Amino acid sequence: MPDLLVRTWPGKWLKGYAITVLDNLSPQIHGENPDEDSGLFKSIKDQVTFVKGSVTEKNDWLKVLTDQDVIVHYAAATGTGQSMYEVENYTNVNILGTAIMLDLLTNVKHNIKKW
Numbered sequence: 669m670p671d672l673l674v675r676t677w678p679g680k681w682l683k684g685y686a687i688t689v690l691d692n693l694s695p696q697i698h699g700e701n702p703d704e705d706s707g708l709f710k711s712i713k714d715q716v717t718f719v720k721g722s723v724t725e726k727n728d729w730l731k732v733l734t735d736q737d738v739i740v741h742y743a744a745a746t747g748t749g750q751s752m753y754e755v756e757n758y759t760n761v762n763i764l765g766t767a768i769m770l771d772l773l774t775n776v777k778h779n780i781k782k783w
């Protein structure tokens with residue numbers, strides 16, 4: 669079975685893959701207690717390898733990156749209005765987070781075929 673690293677919530681089209689999810693369970697999206705509050709988290713937590721971590725942390729990427737075949741990267745800070753006054757935070761998550769992934773894909777040994 670191919671291995672797939674997904675940051676976002678896997679849908680039916682992902683059937684047939686062994687799925688790993690990296691997500692920081694942002695309270696803004698999943699509530700303060702995701703085990704109770706987040707329908708999204710509850711719907712997938714028993715079906716995937718879930719790693720709580722941030723795309724802004726190189727070590728969190730390294731925990732999940734090796735031995736995957738495909739990365740689907742949708743991790744994002746998504747408050748459009750908020751992005752106007754939390755510019756540094758939004759830039760870190762949405763730009764630096766992706767840059768760290770690309771840096772690791774360029775410089776670390778891995779099996780990723782597609783992202």
Ligand SMILES: NC(=O)c1ccc[n+]([C@@H]2O[C@H](COP(=O)([O-])OP(=O)(O)OC[C@H]3O[C@@H](n4cnc5c(N)ncnc54)[C@H](O)[C@@H]3O)[C@@H](O)[C@H]2O)c1
Pocket residue numbers: 675676690691692693694697698721722723724742743744745746761765
């Ligand atoms: N929903 C749509 O219809 C749609 C359409 C087109 C593009 N997009 C884009 O897809 C991306 C995701 O959108 P969404 O609707 O799934 O947003 P969402 O807010 O529902 O999900 C974002 C996810 O990212 C996680 N996250 C936030 N910061 C993180 C971090 N530092 N590290 C790891 N995980 C983190 C959150 O916990 C959440 O699970 C965005 O870039 C959005 O613009 C969404």
